[in-house]
Amino acid sequence: MADEADNAATQTDRATEAAVAAARARVAAGPAAYECDECGDEINPKRREAVPGVRLCFECASDAEYRSRMR
Structure with a gap:
């Protein structure tokens, strides 16, 4: 049976894969x-340079990330 550490590692792996x-x-x-x-x-301009393919400003990206975490 998987323990809490294994479950946390699995969740982290899934989140990383989704982010990539x-x-x-x-x-x-x-x-x-x-x-x-x-x-x-x-x-x-610094955000455009730092984040390839960026489509959202910092504020909208932050809002979108917050909404995705709340799901």
């Missing part, structure tokens, strides 16, 4: 956007 898949999808989507897909505000 999401990052690959962003990169495959093409170049970074200059305007946020959600709110239309300009995406900070």
Whole structure:
């Protein structure tokens, strides 16, 4: 029977795999956007440089991440 540490490791592995898949999808989507897909505000140039294929501004990305955690 799996203990709590094994369960936590499995959850961490799944979360990591999901994050990597999401990052690959962003990169495959093409170049970074200059305007946020959600709110239309300009995406900070440093964010565009740091996050390949970024489509959301920091605020909208933070909101989306929060919503996904609450599911």
